[in-house]
Amino acid sequence: MDFNPFRSGLSVSREAQSFVFFIFGVTGDLTRKKLMPALFSLYAKGHLNRFKIVGFARRPWTQEFFRNEVQGMLQKPELLSYGKETLEAFLKTLEYIQSPFEDPAGYKKIDSVCEGFQNRIYYLSTPPDAYGTIIEQLGAQGLAKEKGGHTRIVVEKPFGRDLSTARKLNDQLSRYFREDQIYRIDHYLGKETVQNLILLRFGNGIFEPVWNHRYIHHIQITVAEKIGVEGRGNYYETAGALRDMVQNHMFQLLCLTTMEPPNDLNPDTIRTEKVKILKSLRPISFRETSLYTVRGQYGAGYMDGKPVPAYREEPGVAPDSRTETFVALKLFLDTWRWSGVPIYLRTGKRLARRMSEIAVRFKAPPLELFPRAWAYSGRNALIIRIQPNEGISLIMNAKIPGYTLNMRPVNMDFSYGSAFGESPPEAYERLLLDSLIGDSTLYTRRDEIEASWTFITRILKGWEEDPSPIPQYVPGGSGPEEAKNLLEPSTRWRKL
Ligand SMILES: NC(=O)c1ccc[n+]([C@@H]2O[C@H](COP(=O)([O-])OP(=O)(O)OC[C@H]3O[C@@H](n4cnc5c(N)ncnc54)[C@H](OP(=O)(O)O)[C@@H]3O)[C@@H](O)[C@H]2O)c1
Structure with missing residues (x-):
């Protein structure tokens, strides 16, 4: 895990600085199957220090319900082997924002959730037709700007469905984010x-x-x-x-x-x-x-x-x-x-x-x-x-x-x-x-x-x-x- 052949020679540390990680579409399949298990595993292996994970979706979940749901996502033998204390400490980092992607009110909560943290990552784990709405909302409310730390956005596949839709999405992203803030994921x-x-x-x-x-x-x-x-x-x-x-x-x-x-x-x-x-x-x-x-x-x-x-x-x-x-x-x-x-x-x-x-x-x-x-x-x-x-x-x-x-x-x-x-x-x-x-x-x-x-x-x-x-x-x-x-x-x- 520690050695990335692509990375050697770069002076980046393998330990993430303090950050808030937003998952748009946190009630979905990808979060359950991949994102939460991966974040927990990184935490349990000591790669994450001070952080919060904030779920953003429209289901009327309470904070407690959200934590219980995430606990359910982590019931895999290889994750349970890290012990109850590690799991409980991880669950304490979780917060939930209940909001449809179209509603500006949900985005207004983002800055206050980030209080005390300079770095943030927005992960778009949503149907692709929601990417545009979320990018526009983040941009319009000044949430793409960096405030002393870094702000990054991770976009899931599919990235467009042909050249013109991919270009449109790229244009939308680059209206608010610099290229080095944009992470287009290909899990392969x-x-x-x-x-x-x-x-x-x-x-x-x-x-x-x-x-x-x-x-x-x-x-x-x-x-x-x-x-x-x-x-x-x-x-x-x-x-x-x-x-x-x-x-x-x-x-x-x-x-x-x-x-x-x-x-x-x-x-x-x-x-x-x-x-x-x-x-x-x-x-x-x-x-x-x-x-x-x-x-x-x-x-x-x-x-x-x-x-x-x-x-x-x-x-x-x-x-x-x-x-x-x-x-x-x-x-x-x-x-x-x-x-x-x-x-x-x-x-x-x-x-x-x-x-x-x-x-x-x-x-x-x-x-x-x-x-x-x-x-x-x-x-x-x-x-x-x-x-x-x-x-x-x-x-x-x-x-x-x-x-x-x-x-x-x-x-x-x-x-x-x-x-x-x-x-x-x-x-x-x-x-x-x-x-x-x-x-x-x-x-x-x-x-x-x-x-x-x-x-x-x-x-x-x-x-x-x-x-x-x-x-x-x-x-x-x-x-x-x-x-x-x-x-x-x-x-x-x-x-x-
Ligand atoms: N699933 C995989 O294995 C997989 C693998 C590779 C890539 N991906 C990509 O990852 C992304 C997410 O996939 P997924 O399978 O997790 O999708 P999903 O199960 O359909 O989840 C979509 C999420 O977005 C939320 N959502 C949709 N419209 C919303 C709106 N208007 N306002 C607020 N929340 C809204 C849903 O909330 P509700 O629950 O309330 O509907 C849900 O949390 C997709 O782009 C997909 O192509 C998925």
């Missing part, structure tokens, strides 16, 4: 393996010389989920896999895998390198979407022996919905390093298993001495597993013992759990602590968001113009058959 960047990517690439001498078009055949990035929309059909109808997964999480993985070495580890140096990658993505024009993208929707079927409905039969989903629950893309980066290397991305719901990984496939040796064996064994690959079982595997070919020259792929494995004897910390813990201490490396900058939306919006427009039916796929499989058509002849999708 809080995952240890994602951060380890940069260390793997630039902290080892062996990878960088081969990390280019001369040695790499292609890259595959997969984020597969087993679950369906799980009752969130209404939300998912407005999103789809491209917006929900690719524009943010998968593009972050793409950037960290392919960016140039940064000159130092300052937040802005790294983010500048990421922006360069997003800007070098070869645009997929209107007419090319069917050549470089494949969409799909899960049909009805069985998962683990239980019947599951088709996406179009889920509550809140239109029976003729064209929202994709699966997407695969073939991308190219027009850079010196990556010229001609296909990069395949795929993500979907109701697939065979939950799995996220980056697979870097290397080219065959220049002279194929073992042609038949080669065809069987496949190429070398470096697999970076993000979940589950975070770690890295190198796949290489080895001779099968015996009198013939047969070979098969074998794995060299590194797993976080066994190598360090502990599991990596929760992504939200890392990210919340970073926002408290002012380390923005793992947060997305304005130009990064807009560059990714520029690329994604073109695809969305192309899809709007394309009336062809959306392929349906069988639950528990690897997505629509059509995704295979994106691949070059000598390439296969990795097995899910």
